[in-house]
Amino acid sequence: MSANIETFPGTSLSQADFDEGKILTTHWRPKLDYGWDAGVAISRYLAELKNGCIIGTKCRRCRRIVVPPRMVCEWCWEPTDEWVYLEDTGIVNTFSTCYILWDASRVKEPQLPAVIEIDGASKGAGILHLLDEVDPKDVRIGMKVKAVWKPAEERTGSITDIKYFKPVESNGTIQRPVQVAPSEI
């Protein structure tokens, strides 16, 4: 069928068409405000962040300790109501050096998003955060890092109470990661 069709429908416009006013447009800026109930698990997580601590939950069946905390183990379908205080150090599971912001605009100084496996939680249990106080060229998967917190009076109970993670010791070795095997059902 597509061998027989010569032209396909669709009229392509260019940015210039808009800039030169050739296209009529309507604009709408939506007002979308939400106040999400954090619930039992995340409320505790945020409250502990305000205290300068990272907390996780433990599944009584598979014994996994996970972070961010949750009320049910998604593997075992068991409630996870055992709380476990974790360290505020960890290792870098993966990272990137990013020169674009959320709205696609460019920056000169890159951000360093990373997944950081938190010490005290099960292997592979990580959180998303940023790295800083490190040269992007020196970041390695397997690197040990520590959280840098906002001063207590500035903490509000948010993931940003941790400003970023920075390297603890930099010996530059690349560790071969071991895959985390989830509990089989």
Place this chain on the structure above:
Amino acid sequence: MRNVAIVGVGYSGFRSITPDMSYKELMYEAAAKAYEDAGVDPRRDVESFVSVAEDFNEGTSIFDEYVPDQIGAVLKPVHTISGEGIHGLIAAYMQVLTGAMDIVMVEAHSKASNILNLSDVVAYAMDPIYNRPLGANPLFIAGMEMNRYLYETGTTEEQCAQVVVKNRGNSFLNPSAAYGASLSMDAVMNSELISYPLKRLEISSHADGAIVMVLASGDVAEELADLPIWIGGVGWCNDTPSLETRDWEGAIYARKSAEMAYRMAGIRNPRMEIDLAEIDDTFAYKELQHMEALGLCREGEAGFLVEEGATELDGELPVNPSGGSLGVGHLLDASGLARVLEIVLQLRGEAGRRQLMDVETGLAFGWRSIPTTSGAAVVLSI
């Protein structure tokens, strides 16, 4: 065609606010109860999971990302239906009919309390070029339709108000309902005029909650449930979303949904063969309009029926014994599943003080509210 039944139900709620629980925890509670009721382990037995959600009702894009963990569906077939709760139920039903799966669940929830400017969200559903720029509160759509409905059918404003009195009264007997109240006709008629002729107390208030149902095919259903609730027929239909070209009377989407469902269920005389109905009453007049469109009475007759008490709990055709959205609370797209939930509880004999006698066949109908013309129906029986 395979027989498919609802073998387990569970819910969390329904309350005007649920500050103690995140949406994940509401879903978990409803799912845990439903799986317990059905006697299934989601990790082992449930083969497909259907979630009903709209991004802007959640405040999260691609909301299906956040579904599997708390319903036991990780690394299993899961998908979202952006539609009415009953659409989700039907999607689950169709999957069982294919023969590829025997046990499928459906979930829907509302966290309306977390949407801080809900009318702006509803306005965001309107056509961006023709309608939104007018800047009107979308409730005008309901006002206009009610106006036309009263004009076409001769139904009176008092008859619409009676729906509110009935439904919120029914909700007093419903422990899960958020808005049980003993209202007088005067109170409703004198409530603030929102969009002529629609009055404030005729608009259902929102509530939070979650509902989960487990469906199973024939033999499996018999094994799992003492009293499987069989799906006799389903029907759904979309009319146009356009305000300019739609037919403003008759709720055609409801009529066609019902025709399809009755045909499948072998129902020729719905008034006689349906024992109870749980149908959308987001706005009081909608209950009457839907009754007529669903063939439960003639056009213009619904107002008389509610006036005479024929649709009360002790009437000849109880409509919305749960209290409907007016009494239970409007659960956004989960409202339709709340309608189904009541039918299931009534047919099982688990409806407590609201229990109707000798009910075997029920009709549930959901509508996606303004500005849509989208609805879905299901006929259930024991």
Place this chain on the structure above:
Amino acid sequence: MGMRKVAVVGAGMTKFMRRAQETGRELAHYASKMALDSSEMTLDDMDCVALGTAPDAFDGVHMKGEYLSDGAGAWRKPYMRSYVGGGTGVFAAIQGWYHVASGLFDTCLVVCEEKMSSCRPHPQGAFLTIFDHTTERPLKPNLVWIFALEMNRYMTVHGLEKKDIARVAVKNKRNALDHPCAQVAADITVEDVLNSEVLAWPVQRLDISPTSDGAVAVVLAAEHVAKRITDKPVWIRGVGWSLDSSYWTNRDLYYPKYVEYAARMAYDMAGIKEPRKEIHIVEPYDPFDYKELHHLEGLLLADKGQAPRLTAEGVTARDGNMPVCPSGGLLGVGNPIAAAGLMKVSEIFWQLRGEAGKRQVPGKPRTGLAQAWGDLMQVGCVVILGI
């Protein structure tokens, strides 16, 4: 298995464009009309409509499915919208499949549409809202982060270099030169990719597909109807889908387990025991070049870490032993999220019927696989088609 057989009997699509003049409804209409015309059926012949479209935030309409329904031919018909993020394009075909396989309907029109250009300042911005509102959004993550994190993990675990991956972008963009709807077809080299702007290391500009507007539609029919309409129905032999945990930071991203689970479900249904022998054409989801490799491994069509070698050896070229993305994929044709997945299904449809024109893979392929992916590195949807 005793299941009702369902075939694809027609397909249609619009051009994929960075910004289309047409509204979402008009795009959906064009694609639907073309699909119906191609199978010589009318809208009256369609018993139901299944729509797939991804975030409402792009088109800027809440309950976008309702808004688009008229354009998708759904007036006064049973109509449903399914949604699994980027997986939606292939999932819509699965949803259409269960409409017909259920026995409730004999025909179904499946439509996928996306109009990303409406979103300002840049459609990319809408992706901020896919991250967890409490634990992640305050960090202002952007979509490219998550791809970069996954790509870095994949490359590090397997010891790969960028050039091993860049070959996919070269192959697909070149394949797309033969696709009349392509938005970003080009003749580029591996060097071009390696020299392109670094967005979020290791992701560079030419590693990624563009944002696009477009629509695709297919017509599905039950066996007795399909055989009446065409002498070349393309049967849906197997479907599979799987969604992994939202806690993506607790998972090892180097391998897409959910793609494997979806593939196994589809292979089982299709009775396929040796996919590497029995699947002749593959259209995996390729929003980024490394994703094609990642997915080939998840689909069990290459050993873990070995997909780059297959590309280097030409196995996945159009004239290779296992052509991958002969259409040009998302990297070459464009990425209007939901429509892109259905474009892959349509490509397999046209290829198996020998109607893919200059893109036709040689050797009379009989079985093809289309796969889409989406969410937070989470969902795999697979459809296996055969003649």
